[in-house]
Amino acid sequence: MKKTLIGAAAVLGMMAPAVQAQDLDEVTLQLKWVTQAQFAGYYVAEAQGFYEEEGLDVEIKPGGPDIAPEQVIAGGGADVIVTWMAAGLAARERGVPLVNIAQPFATGGLQLTCLKSTGVETPEDFPGRTLGVWFFGNEYPFYAWMAQLGVDTDGADEDGVTVLKQAFNVDPLLQGQADCISTMTYNEYGQVLDAGYAPEELANFNYLEQGVGMLEDGLYVLEENLEDPEFEDKMVRFVRASMKGWKYAEENPEEAAQIVVDNDMTGAQTLDHQTYMMGEVAKLTAGSNGALDPADYQQTVDTLLSAISEDNPAITAEPEGAWTHAITDKALN
Amino acid sequence: MTLVAAAIVLWAAGWMLNVRLATGPVAETRAAQLAVPIIFGLTLLGIWELVVRGLDVPGVILPAPSVITATFAAQIDILWQDFVQTFVKGALSGFAMGCVAAFAVAILADRTDFLRRGILPVGNFMAALPIVGTAPILVMWFGFDWQSKAAVVVVMVFFPMLVNTVAGLQDTAAMQRDLMRTYGASYVQTLIKLRLPAAMPFIFNGLKISTTLALIGAIVAEFFGSPIMGVGFRISTSVGQLALDMVWAEIVVAALAGTLFYGAVAAIEKRVTFWHPSHRR
Numbered sequence: 001m002k003k004t005l006i007g008a009a010a011v012l013g014m015m016a017p018a019v020q021a022q023d024l025d026e027v028t029l030q031l032k033w034v035t036q037a038q039f040a041g042y043y044v045a046e047a048q049g050f051y052e053e054e055g056l057d058v059e060i061k062p063g064g065p066d067i068a069p070e071q072v073i074a075g076g077g078a079d080v081i082v083t084w085m086a087a088g089l090a091a092r093e094r095g096v097p098l099v100n101i102a103q104p105f106a107t108g109g110l111q112l113t114c115l116k117s118t119g120v121e122t123p124e125d126f127p128g129r130t131l132g133v134w135f136f137g138n139e140y141p142f143y144a145w146m147a148q149l150g151v152d153t154d155g156a157d158e159d160g161v162t163v164l165k166q167a168f169n170v171d172p173l174l175q176g177q178a179d180c181i182s183t184m185t186y187n188e189y190g191q192v193l194d195a196g197y198a199p200e201e202l203a204n205f206n207y208l209e210q211g212v213g214m215l216e217d218g219l220y221v222l223e224e225n226l227e228d229p230e231f232e233d234k235m236v237r238f239v240r241a242s243m244k245g246w247k248y249a250e251e252n253p254e255e256a257a258q259i260v261v262d263n264d265m266t267g268a269q270t271l272d273h274q275t276y277m278m279g280e281v282a283k284l285t286a287g288s289n290g291a292l293d294p295a296d297y298q299q300t301v302d303t304l305l306s307a308i309s310e311d312n313p314a315i316t317a318e319p320e321g322a323w324t325h326a327i328t329d330k331a332l333n
Numbered sequence: 334m335t336l337v338a339a340a341i342v343l344w345a346a347g348w349m350l351n352v353r354l355a356t357g358p359v360a361e362t363r364a365a366q367l368a369v370p371i372i373f374g375l376t377l378l379g380i381w382e383l384v385v386r387g388l389d390v391p392g393v394i395l396p397a398p399s400v401i402t403a404t405f406a407a408q409i410d411i412l413w414q415d416f417v418q419t420f421v422k423g424a425l426s427g428f429a430m431g432c433v434a435a436f437a438v439a440i441l442a443d444r445t446d447f448l449r450r451g452i453l454p455v456g457n458f459m460a461a462l463p464i465v466g467t468a469p470i471l472v473m474w475f476g477f478d479w480q481s482k483a484a485v486v487v488v489m490v491f492f493p494m495l496v497n498t499v500a501g502l503q504d505t506a507a508m509q510r511d512l513m514r515t516y517g518a519s520y521v522q523t524l525i526k527l528r529l530p531a532a533m534p535f536i537f538n539g540l541k542i543s544t545t546l547a548l549i550g551a552i553v554a555e556f557f558g559s560p561i562m563g564v565g566f567r568i569s570t571s572v573g574q575l576a577l578d579m580v581w582a583e584i585v586v587a588a589l590a591g592t593l594f595y596g597a598v599a600a601i602e603k604r605v606t607f608w609h610p611s612h613r614r
Contacts (some may be wrong), residue, residue: 045412066572070393071394071575074391074394078369087573091575094393095392096575133569135566135569135573136572137574138573163560163561164477164558165477165558165560165561165566166558167469167558172477175473177476177477269495311561313574313576
């Protein structure tokens with residue numbers, strides 16, 4: 001009965017074309033965001049036939065501002081998702097037992113970008129300012145950082161800041177509505193530069209360098225599925241092919257950008273922007289062979305645990321079994 | 334499975350009770366007329382609770398009503414703060430500004446034929462603008478706080494209010510107007526004594542449509558950038574945190590606010606247009 005209900009939810013998400021070749025195993029991948037070079041590895045693996053070589057038929061479902069991958073996988077709409085570790089751990093604590101099976105992004109691209117002309121040059125300048133923050137699971141690093149700095153988030157005064165829920169664009173900075181905004185190295189930061197600001201005019205705080213970095217785009221599956229050897233085998237092949245796609249994308253950024261643009265059904269992405277994005281994303285994936293570094297995992301967990309509050313309810317206890325090397329050990333040998 | 338079976342039993346019991354009440358000898362009493370929808374609602378909630386628990390539906394897909402109630406009670410201060418931000422500041426102020434402005438424009442349009450022909454198409458055009466397109470722009474113009482939400486609400490309620498008021502002002506017979514003229518009544522006198530009262534059912538129609546539009550506008554506008562409070566903010570961010578119980582608690586707040594707002598306007602209408610055939614008993 002439980003299966004049917006969850007299955008019904010899954011059907012809603014799987015209106016896509018049926019399999020062509022019957023001997024291929026189907027895998028549905030739910031991305032965290034819209035089709036862009038942030039996910040180039042998967043699109044390249046698909047376009048280059050790496051998935052097919054592994055006997056997989058992979059459906060890549062783009063996300064968007066109103067799609068929580070954790071919810072999609074809980075509803076049975078995907079086999080594997082791309083998400084940030086903080087959101088993944090939060091989901092785990094709320095009863096969606098996600099397990100990290102691979103971590104193609106070795107470092108993170110989240111930053112807080114401020115206009116120097118507004119007087120922000122160091123984190124000590126934050127109090128009294130208005131900061132733009134992305135929510136939807138992306139707010140955890142921000143609140144952890146503010147907790148570490150001892151800055152209140154309930155309004156601008158000498159020891160607090162005003163937090164704005166920032167849409168996924170850079171308008172608040174350009175229009176002077178916020179002193180600092182969230183950017184990704186590979187996307188919005190480029191938009192700020194495109195808007196005519198020189199890097200010298202901007203104060204850029206990378207969350208990793210501030211010691212509150214959290215692992216971004218990892219691959220997560222449901223714990224119970226891993227007990228099924230068949231599913232495990234599928235994931236081994238999926239991770240192997242995906243990492244091959246990532247390395248190919250790193251080496252051939254222009255081709256990867258073109259593949260991404262070709263896969264963008266909305267037609268919103270431009271080749272220029274995707275080429276820039278691919279170049280920046282390659283820096284984040286460069287250090288990773290796909291296996292999660294337990295030290296990075298621990299840093300994410302420690303940062304989250306050090307800043308538990310109403311605003312930052314990500315996790316309240318040390319998670320157990322939230323990652324495994326079982327897949328990558330087999331996939332990468 | 335036993336819980337699911339219990340849900341079916343509960344459904345059958347609720348149904349039977351309601352059929353008895355609605356067709357039995359007490360059907361005409363006020364108590365029975367109140368009891369029937371209440372029993373229906375409670376049965377639905379009961380079935381929801383039992384099915385969710387019985388089938389072990391994950392809380393991130395659909396939380397049980399009891400969980401939602403517990404969250405509602407525990408987070409009452411946050412919910413109140415969100416209510417004030419979205420409903421009182423965003424929706425109500427936008428509703429007031431939009432309706433007053435539309436009313437004023439309707440009077441002007443009624444006075445001059447030139448305006449009537451010019452402004453109605455413009456109003457029509459405004460009503461056709463999709464909120465998801467205008468909201469980000471208005472946020473850009475009026476900032477992140479409630480002002481931009483009120484602006485979205487103004488845009489949303491303006492047209493229904495305008496059209497209804499203009500139609501209402503034309504809802505007098507030539508004979509009635511001629512009679513006023515024979516009394517030597519001025520334009521203003523005719524307007525206040527004859528045409529506005531006659532327009533009241535239309536005006537209230539516009540106001541009632543606007544109540545729900547105002548709430549929708551204020552909530553949806555918060556999806557496009559907001560300070561860290563408000564019903565729309567909480568709904569959009571709690572989904573990301575998989576706190577679906579909180580999302581449902583906010584939905585309850587929005588539903589209650591919307592229902593009471595509509596009810597209040599409908600109650601005022603009943604007192605003002607007591608003479609209208611539809612209110613005769």
